[in-house]
Amino acid sequence: MASQATHIMLYGGSRSGKTFLIVRAICVRALKAPGSRHAILRFRFNADKASIIHDTFPKVLQLCFPGVEVELNKTDWFATFPNGSQVWFGGLDDKERTEKILGQEYATIFLNECSQIPWTARGIAVTRLAQRCIEKVEGKPERVLPLKMYYDENPPDKGHWSYRLFVQKVDPETKRPLSDQTDFAYYRINPADNQENLPDSYIKTLQGLSARLQKRFLEGEFKDMNPNALFAGEHLDKWRVTDGRLPDFLRVVVAVDPSGSGDEDNADNDAIGIVVAALGTDGNGYLLEDLTLKAGPATWGNVAVSAFERHEADVVVAETNFGGAMVRQVIQTARPRTPYKEVKASRGKVQRAEPISSLVEQGKVRLVGYFPELEEELAGFSTTGYTGEGSPNRADAFVWAFAELFPSLVAERAERKTQPKQRTHHGSAGWMT
Numbered sequence: 001m002a003s004q005a006t007h008i009m010l011y012g013g014s015r016s017g018k019t020f021l022i023v024r025a026i027c028v029r030a031l032k033a034p035g036s037r038h039a040i041l042r043f044r045f046n047a048d049k050a051s052i053i054h055d056t057f058p059k060v061l062q063l064c065f066p067g068v069e070v071e072l073n074k075t076d077w078f079a080t081f082p083n084g085s086q087v088w089f090g091g092l093d094d095k096e097r098t099e100k101i102l103g104q105e106y107a108t109i110f111l112n113e114c115s116q117i118p119w120t121a122r123g124i125a126v127t128r129l130a131q132r133c134i135e136k137v138e139g140k141p142e143r144v145l146p147l148k149m150y151y152d153e154n155p156p157d158k159g160h161w162s163y164r165l166f167v168q169k170v171d172p173e174t175k176r177p178l179s180d181q182t183d184f185a186y187y188r189i190n191p192a193d194n195q196e197n198l199p200d201s202y203i204k205t206l207q208g209l210s211a212r213l214q215k216r217f218l219e220g221e222f223k224d225m226n227p228n229a230l231f232a233g234e235h236l237d238k239w240r241v242t243d244g245r246l247p248d249f250l251r252v253v254v255a256v257d258p259s260g261s262g263d264e265d266n267a268d269n270d271a272i273g274i275v276v277a278a279l280g281t282d283g284n285g286y287l288l289e290d291l292t293l294k295a296g297p298a299t300w301g302n303v304a305v306s307a308f309e310r311h312e313a314d315v316v317v318a319e320t321n322f323g324g325a326m327v328r329q330v331i332q333t334a335r336p337r338t339p340y341k342e343v344k345a346s347r348g349k350v351q352r353a354e355p356i357s358s359l360v361e362q363g364k365v366r367l368v369g370y371f372p373e374l375e376e377e378l379a380g381f382s383t384t385g386y387t388g389e390g391s392p393n394r395a396d397a398f399v400w401a402f403a404e405l406f407p408s409l410v411a412e413r414a415e416r417k418t419q420p421k422q423r424t425h426h427g428s429a430g431w432m433t
C-alpha cells in the first residue's frame with residue numbers, strides 16, 4: 001500500500017478486510033492533502049451505497065478517525081472532510097452520473113469489486129486520475145501527493161483483465177508486457193488474516209462450501225479459465241442484487257425439476273430441484289429462492305406449494321420427462337387447483353441452458369443474493385456438455401424457471417438453432433438455393 005506503484009490491487013477471500021484497508025488509506029490521503037478529491041466507484045451505484053456509504057465508510061471513520069467530523073451530501077453523494085477534501089461515491093452503470101463524477105479529476109480512484117467492472121469502464125476511470133494536490137503534514141516538508149488507483153475483488157477466473165494486468169503484467173487487450181511493470185502491485189489477503197474481526201463460525205462456514213467456491217472465497221485464488229463455460233462467474237457477480245432493492249414483479253413462477261424418484265424409498269437418490277423466480281417491471285428476471293432438497297413427494301410437494309403461496313406465484317412449472325402425471329398429482333395433492341404447467345425436455349441440458357446463459361450475460365437474469373450450490377452447478381455447464389458432479393437439478397430448475405419467464409426469447413433462440421441452413425450452389429445452370 002505504501003509502495004511506489006500507482007496501481008495497487010488487494011484480492012482474496014470474502015470478508016478479509018480488503019475494502020476496509022483501502023477506504024482507510026483513502027481517508028488518510030484525504031486528511032494529508034487539503035482540498036484533495038477522491039472517488040470510490042463500483043459497477044452499480046446501489047451496491048456502492050449499500051456496501052460503502054452505509055457500511056464500510058462510516059465504520060472506518062468511527063474506528064480509525066473518531067475525532068473527524070465528515071459531512072455527507074446526499075444529493076450528489078460525496079463526503080467532505082474538515083480540510084475541504086472530498087470523497088465521491090458512484091456507480092459506473094449510470095451513464096449520467098458517471099459523466100458527472102468523471103467530469104472531475106481525482107488524486108485517488110478506488111474500483112471496489114473490480115471483478116464486476118468492465119475493462120472499458122476502468123479505462124475511462126483511469127483518465128481522471130489527474131488531480132495535483134499537496135500533502136501538508138505537521139512536522140514534515142510539503143510534497144505532491146502521489147496519484148493512486150486502488151482495486152479490490154474476490155478473484156474471478158484467470159481470463160479477467162485484473163489477473164492479466166496485475167499478475168501476468170500484460171495489457172489485457174494486446175497481451176503485450178506492460179512498459180512499467182513496477183507501477184502495478186498486488187497483495188493477497190484472506191479471511192484467515194482477519195479472524196479477530198470475524199465471527200468464530202465464519203471460517204467454518206466457508207470451509208463448508210464446494211472446493212471451487214472455497215478456492216475463491218476462503219483461499220482467495222484465481223480459478224483456471226474455462227473458455228467454454230456458459231455461466232461465467234463474473235457475469236453472475238456483475239448483476240447480483242445484494243442491496244435488497246427489487247422492482248415490482250409482473251410474474252412469479254415456481255419451477256420444479258424432479259429427480260425421477262417416484263416414492264419414499266427412492267427419495268434420497270437425487271435432489272428435487274425447486275427454485276422461485278420473478279419477472280420485474282424493469283424487464284429483468286430475478287432468482288429469489290433455491291429450495292432444492294432430497295425428500296419424498298409429500299415433502300417436496302409441500303415445499304413447492306408453500307413457495308407458491310409465500311411468493312404469491314402465478315404458476316408451478318415442472319419438467320415431466322420423469323413421471324409427468326406423478327408430478328402433477330404431487331402438486332395438486334399438496335394444494336388443490338394450483339395453476340400448473342408441464343414442460344418437456346426435447347433438447348439436451350446444454351442446448352436448453354444456452355439462451356438462459358445469454359440472458360445472464362446481458363443482465364436480464366439476476367441472482368438476488370448468493371446461491372453457492374446452484375452457482376456450483378451452473379459453473380459445470382459448458383458448450384461441450386455438463387462437467388459438474390452428479391445431476392444439476394438446481395440448475396435445471398433455474399433454466400426451466402427463466403425459460404417460462406422469457407418464453408419468446410428462448411423460443412427464438414431455439415428456432416434459430418434448429419432452422420436448416422440455406423445452402424447456395426453454383427451449378428452449370430446458374431445460382432440455385
